[in-house]
Amino acid sequence: MKLPFDEMLDASGKARPHYQVFHNWLKQQSDTLMGLKRAEADLIFRRVGITFAVYGDDLGSERTIPFDQVPRIFAAKEWERLEAGLRQRVKALNRFIYDVYHEEDIIKAGIIPAEQIYNNAQYRPEMRNVNVPRDIYAQIAGIDIVRAGEGEFYVLEDNLRVPSGVSYMVEDRKMMMRLFPDLFQKYRVAPVEHYPDFLLECLKSVKPDDVKKPNVVVLTPGMYNSAYFEHSYLAQQMGVELVEGKDLFVKNEQVFMRTTQGPERVDVIYRRVDDDFLDPLAFRSDSTLGVAGLLSAHRAGNVTLANAIGTGIADDKSIYPYVPDMIEFYLGEKPILNNVPTFQCRKPDDLAYTLANLDKLVVKLTHGAGGYGMLVGPASSKAEIEEFRRHLITNPDKYIAQPTLALSTCPTFVESGVAPRHIDLRPFVLSGKTIKMVPGGLTRVALKEGSLVVNSSQGGGTKDTWVLEE
C-alpha cells in the first residue's frame, strides 16, 4: 500500500515549502524539551480546568484531551479553496433544510426519494412550514474534512446539530503561543481567537424580527456533560448567560429565564442540547434537560433556536450522498469539495458490493456519531468483520459503506518521539446575516499508530491548526 500523504514531508522526505521553517525548528528541539512542554501543557489544561467529566466516577474524575504541540499547517492558497468549498456546502445544506420543511422541490425534482426524508428519524414533522429568521437552520456547522493527497480533500461528515470542539481550537492556539512564542515570530499565523465575536454576531443576526436588542443565552445540559467546559467558555467569551433547562420557562409562547430580579425574556438560544431532549412536551417526555413548551415558542417565532430543530435531516449519513446534488440543484454550481464515494446499503447492488468487500471498506451506522457503531475493514479481525456482516444483512438500511481513505498524517509527538499520525479537520462555519469562518478549525489526531479514529471519546487528541497569511 502506498504511504499516506504526510502534511509536513513530501514523498522524497523533504519538508514542503510551508513547513520548511517549522521543520528546521523542530530538528533543533530535543525530545526531552518536547516532553517537558507536553507535561506543561497538561498541567495548564488541568489548572485552567479544560477537562471533561468521566462518567460514573465519584468525586468528579476528569480528563484532559491530549494536546499535541506539532501544529497542522495550511498554506494560504490551499485554505482559500477549502473555505470557498465549505461556504458553498453549508449554504446548500441550509437551503436543503428549508426546502424539506417547505416546498420540497428537491423531492419533486426526483433528486432525493421521498421515503429517504419522511422515514428518517431525524425529520421533524413539527417543523413543517415553520419559518425561521433568514431561513437559516444550521447557524453553526462543523464539517469534518480529511485529505487523501495533494489538493485532494473529502468531506467525511456534516455536523449540523450541536457540533463541538471549537473551544479547543481557540485554547490550543493560546497554548501554542504560550509554549512556543518564538514560532509565532517566524510565521504569520491567521488568528482564531475572535471566533466568539463572530458567533455572537451571528446569533444576534438571527433574532426574532420584532426584537430590537436580543437577549442571547447558551443552553447546556449541565456540568456533567462532556462538553460543559466549552459551553461555559463560549457563554463567558460572548458575555451571555449560560443556562440550563430548569432556568428557563415558557409563558404565552415566550421564553423567560429565572433571575434574581424576576423573569427576563430570552430571544436567541444557542442550544447545546439535542432535539430529543429540548422539550419534554414535544419530544422525549422523560427529559429533564429541556424546557416545556420550547417548541411552541420556536414555532411561534418568539425565540430563535440555534441550531433550529430538525437540522439532523441534513447531516444524516443516509442523506450525505446527496449533498453534491444539492449544491448543483440549489446553487447551480459545481461542488468544490468532494464527497467520499458512498455505498448505500439499502440499495441491493451497493449492499452486495459492500458484503463482498468488507475487509476493504469502512462501514458506518447512518445515525451513529462519535466513532461508535462503525467497522474499519482493513483494521478489523475476521471475527469482527463476520459479526458486522450479520448486522448488515439484518438491517441493511441502517448502514453506508465507504472506501478506506488513506487519511493524511501529520508529525505528532508520541512516546517514541515525533512520528506520523492520522488527522482530520473540523472547521466551523457560521451562518447568519453573512457566512463567516475563522481560518482553520480543530485538527484531531489519532494517537494510536495506524489508527484512523480521531474522536476524543476513542482516545484521539487535538492539534493547533495554522493557516498562514500570504
Next chain:
Amino acid sequence: MLSRTADCLYWMARYTERAENTARMLDVNHQTSLLPQPAEFLEQSWKKLLTISKLEKLFLEKYDVLTRENVLDFMIYETSNPSSIVSCLFAARENARVIRGKITSEVWETQNTTWLELQRILESRKQTDQSRLLEWVKHRCHLFRGVMHGTMLKNEAFYFMSVGTLLERADNTARILETKYEDQAALKILRKDKEGKLVDGTDGNFFDFYHWAALLRSVSAFEIYRQIYSDQVTPKQVAQLLIFNKQMPRSLVCCVNELIPLIAEMKNQQSKEIERLLGKLKASLDYSDIDEVFSQGLEEFIEEFLERINHIADEFSNTYLIPLAVA
C-alpha cells in the same frame, strides 16, 4: 443574574468559609488535646466537635468509638459527612465549576488548584501531617478571599459571594462560642471528684487560660484579645469580643454590620423582608451589651441569635436564590 448562578456563587463562598472554620476548630481541638487533662474531658471535647454541627449520629453510623483519630478522620476526609473538609472543598469547587464564567479566571483557578492539590494530599493520606494539612486549608481559604477581593468586579456576583461568607461566618462564630461555654460548664463538674475535691491537672486558672485561649485562637482572635484588653483572658471579655466588637472581623456584630449594605445593594421586589430582619437584628445587638447577655444567659442569647441568623439565611434563599414566581 440567574437565580441558579447566584445560588452557586453563594454556596461556593459558604462552603469555602465552612472548610476554613472546620479546619480552625479541628486545629484548636488538636492543640488543646495535647494539654494535661482528664481523659473524660478530652473525649468530651471531641464529642463537642460533632454536636456543634449536629453530626454525632452520622459519626456513629461510621465509627464504633469516639477517638481523636476517628473524629479527625471523619471531619477531614469522610465524604459522607457534608461538613468534612474534603466535602466542603469539593462542593465549593463544583459550584465554582458550574459558574466559572461568572467569576474571574483567577478565582476559578484558585478553587480548582485547591481541589487538585487536595487530590494529591489524599493520595498520600497516610503520611499527611494533620496540622500542616489544616494550616494549608486555612491558607487556601485566605487565598480564595484575597483573590476574590483583588480581582472581581464589585457587582452582584461579588455580593452573593460576600453574603455567603458572612452568613456562614456568623453562624460558625456563634456555634463555637456556644460549645465552648458548654465545655466550661462540663469542666466545672468534671473537675471535682465524687467527694467534691479538685482533680489533679485541672487546677487553677492555668486550665481556664488555655481553654479560653484555644477558643480565641480558633477565630484568630488571641492576639486581638491581648491588644484590646491587655488583661487576663476572662470568659466575659471573650464573649464580649466575639459578640460585640465592631472591629473584630469574626464577631457577630461585625458580620451583621457588613451584611446590611450588601443587602441594600441587592434590592429586588421581595427584599423588604430580609432588610427588616437584618435591621432588627442589628438594632438588638447595637442596644445590648455583655452584661445584659450574661443576665439573660449566654446560651439562650446564642440560641436566639442562631435562630435569627438562620431565619435570615432562609429568607435570603427565598428572596434571591429560589426563582421568583412567574410574574
